[in-house]
Amino acid sequence: MFDRDVWQEIFNTIKTNKLRTFLTGFSVGWAIFILVMLLASVNGMQNGFLGQFNDDATNTIFIRPGTTSKAYGGFEAGRRIQLKNEDLEYVKQSFADDIEYLSARYYANVTARYKSETGSYNVQATHPDHQAIEKTLIMSGRYFNEADLINKAKVVVIGRKVAEDLFKKEDPLGKFVELNNLSFRVIGVFTDDGDDNAERGIYAPVSTYQRIYGNTNNINVIALTYNPTYDLAKALEFSGKLEDVMKRRHKIDPEDQAGLYVWNYAEAFDNISSFTAVLRGIGIGVGFLILVAGIVGIGNIMVFTIKERTKEIGVRKALGARPRQIINLVLLESIFITTLSGFIGLVFAWVILAAVGPMFQTPAFSNPSVNASTVITATIILIVAGVLAGLIPAMKAANVKPIVALSDK
Amino acid sequence: MIEIKDLHKSYKMGSNSLHVLKGINFKVEEGELVAIMGSSGSGKSTLLNILGMLDGADSGEYTLDGVPIKNLSETKAAQYRNKFLGFIFQSFNLINYKSALENVALPLYYQKVPRKERQEKAMQYLEKVGLKPWAHHLPSELSGGQKQRVAIARAMAAEPKVLLADEPTGALDSKTSYEVMDLIQQINDEGNTILVVTHEEDIAHMCKRIVHLKDGVIVEDKKIEQVRAAQYV
Numbered sequence: 001m002f003d004r005d006v007w008q009e010i011f012n013t014i015k016t017n018k019l020r021t022f023l024t025g026f027s028v029g030w031a032i033f034i035l036v037m038l039l040a041s042v043n044g045m046q047n048g049f050l051g052q053f054n055d056d057a058t059n060t061i062f063i064r065p066g067t068t069s070k071a072y073g074g075f076e077a078g079r080r081i082q083l084k085n086e087d088l089e090y091v092k093q094s095f096a097d098d099i100e101y102l103s104a105r106y107y108a109n110v111t112a113r114y115k116s117e118t119g120s121y122n123v124q125a126t127h128p129d130h131q132a133i134e135k136t137l138i139m140s141g142r143y144f145n146e147a148d149l150i151n152k153a154k155v156v157v158i159g160r161k162v163a164e165d166l167f168k169k170e171d172p173l174g175k176f177v178e179l180n181n182l183s184f185r186v187i188g189v190f191t192d193d194g195d196d197n198a199e200r201g202i203y204a205p206v207s208t209y210q211r212i213y214g215n216t217n218n219i220n221v222i223a224l225t226y227n228p229t230y231d232l233a234k235a236l237e238f239s240g241k242l243e244d245v246m247k248r249r250h251k252i253d254p255e256d257q258a259g260l261y262v263w264n265y266a267e268a269f270d271n272i273s274s275f276t277a278v279l280r281g282i283g284i285g286v287g288f289l290i291l292v293a294g295i296v297g298i299g300n301i302m303v304f305t306i307k308e309r310t311k312e313i314g315v316r317k318a319l320g321a322r323p324r325q326i327i328n329l330v331l332l333e334s335i336f337i338t339t340l341s342g343f344i345g346l347v348f349a350w351v352i353l354a355a356v357g358p359m360f361q362t363p364a365f366s367n368p369s370v371n372a373s374t375v376i377t378a379t380i381i382l383i384v385a386g387v388l389a390g391l392i393p394a395m396k397a398a399n400v401k402p403i404v405a406l407s408d409k
Numbered sequence: 410m411i412e413i414k415d416l417h418k419s420y421k422m423g424s425n426s427l428h429v430l431k432g433i434n435f436k437v438e439e440g441e442l443v444a445i446m447g448s449s450g451s452g453k454s455t456l457l458n459i460l461g462m463l464d465g466a467d468s469g470e471y472t473l474d475g476v477p478i479k480n481l482s483e484t485k486a487a488q489y490r491n492k493f494l495g496f497i498f499q500s501f502n503l504i505n506y507k508s509a510l511e512n513v514a515l516p517l518y519y520q521k522v523p524r525k526e527r528q529e530k531a532m533q534y535l536e537k538v539g540l541k542p543w544a545h546h547l548p549s550e551l552s553g554g555q556k557q558r559v560a561i562a563r564a565m566a567a568e569p570k571v572l573l574a575d576e577p578t579g580a581l582d583s584k585t586s587y588e589v590m591d592l593i594q595q596i597n598d599e600g601n602t603i604l605v606v607t608h609e610e611d612i613a614h615m616c617k618r619i620v621h622l623k624d625g626v627i628v629e630d631k632k633i634e635q636v637r638a639a640q641y642v
Contacts, residue, residue: 004524005511005518005524008507009506012506016506311502312504315498315502315504316504316515316519317487317490318461318463318490318496318502319490319491319496319515319516319563319567320487320488320492320516320519320567321487321519322483322484322487322488322519323483323484323487324484325519398483401463402463402490
């Protein structure tokens with residue numbers, strides 16, 4: 001295979017048929033160019049999607065109750081599921097090793113008043129862990145702590161916008177704000193990167209709010225983050241287990257999608273991955289179909305070349321060339337032409353992407369690029385293509401009878 | 410060296426069958442220089458094809474250097490051709506993009522002789538045919554006689570048992586023809602067995618034996634007094 005004579009012959013055929021080789025090689029190079037551009041675009045899309053998730057905690061899971069859609073365990077469909085403090089405790093006990101931070105969420109709408117200023121806001125009553133789950137940034141003061149929770153202290157942490165609306169120029173820390181006519185002390189002000197809406201929220205200890213609303217132990221959502229060392233597979237396994245356990249606890253059909261939602265960032269990531277995998281598959285498929293045209297072109301030219309060289313092949317056979325050696329020669333030539341022209345297409349695409357790619361920085365599409373897997377994919381496709389293109393001509397060549405060497409005229 | 414018994418060969422031409430060789434019996438000893446003569450259609454080319462293992466016979470026996478030649482696979486035939494036979498063609502059949510040296514080395518390549526060794530050997534044979542200074546020229550830079558001498562060197566490079574020459578002087582003028590025949594005679598003098606297919610009387614008389622073919626049978630097989638080609642050169 002790495003024989004000087006074989007290469008000499010391949011280079012000779014190429015040299016004597018420069019234009020012909022260029023024209024056929026061009027179709028393969030062009031096909032690879034398109035293939036690489038498609039794959040790079042898919043990469044760009046993936047980069048864009050993933051970029052949008054990056055500013056949230058990436059290991060978050062939310063458990064939200066719903067309404068059952070299937071009868072199960074003696075209950076009819078249409079049952080509303082209600083999470084309670086006991087559920088939170090249960091999760092905490094059951095998955096102590098898996099959980100990093102854990103918090104309940106209890107939602108309430110309030111009318112807030114400070115002196116003459118009023119406004120309507122959403123209160124999220126949570127555990128202290130919630131600060132870490134939501135990555136809440138405290139600008140001044142502090143978040144509430146375990147002691148506040150145990151004491152059911154009437155304290156709140158308000159968003160920057162809330163502070164601006166109600167307190168104007170005053171420093172809200174230590175002041176009392178009325179929420180639905182109950183007085184709460186402001187202990188902190190928080191901000192959120194780039195999201196004004198989040199800054200219009202108020203956090204309070206969940207125990208305080210549960211007491212205010214008739215000593216309930218209801219909660220709306222359980223939010224948690226899992227052990228950050230988990231990889232995707234382990235994270236998915238954990239959220240799956242969590243869902244199973246919670247559904248069993250609330251007697252929800254395991255197949256019932258509406259009864260309980262366990263939303264996992266990892267799952268969203270997984271969805272994006274499988275979405276882009278499908279796109280990548282389509283890209284490879286389309287590229288390969290275009291490549292088929294190139295393969296047929298090269299095969300066509302090779303058949304023609306073999307016809308021209310029939311006599312020479314006959315002479316070689318008369319001199320003792322075995323059919324295998326002839327087949328190898330033709331296949332190698334075919335692989336060489338396809339691979340070389342394919343790599344020229346690849347390099348061309350790479351140069352264009354390197355020059356133009358960094359200019360794309362929109363949310364859905366950023367930095368399209370060629371990576372190692374693209375190059376490997378393209379290489380494998382090219383070699384397969386070369387073999388396919390050379391197969392028929394090689395068989396034709398192997399079938400040349402050495403007798404043609406003697407039939408002069 | 411060569412032994413043929415009752416060899417038959419016919420070709421299908423549409424619905425007709427053309428009986429080309431009708432029972433050839435023929436024996437060649439080592440060191441002979443045999444001319445096979447006959448008009449076109451006499452079957453001499455078919456006989457040469459069968460002797461060269463380029464074609465198979467319908468019936469009959471063919472033994473080459475004690476080895477029965479029958480039902481060979483393509484690969485086996487290629488091996489035997491490489492080992493036993495050297496071909497010299499009317500139109501030289503050199504590979505036009507390879508230098509004289511590389512052409513001569515080609516049979517050795519198919520014998521899997523290492524590159525350096527086969528180049529040395531090829532150079533020896535080129536020297537023998539007097540073309541050492543032309544070793545690195547392409548066939549297009551050589552005259553007809555020189556090309557045929559390169560072809561002869563190529564046929565000999567693999568050190569075959571038998572040289573088969575198909576009209577070796579057919580494309581050459583008479584002076585060059587005699588030069589080539591002189592070379593063939595010299596090679597024969599060294600003890601090589603050579604078969605020459607020709608339709609030229611003067612060329613045939615430079616061999617040691619003439620076999621006449623007509624309509625697929627041997628009509629005459631006689632030993633002759635060899636005319637040395639050297640006197641015309």
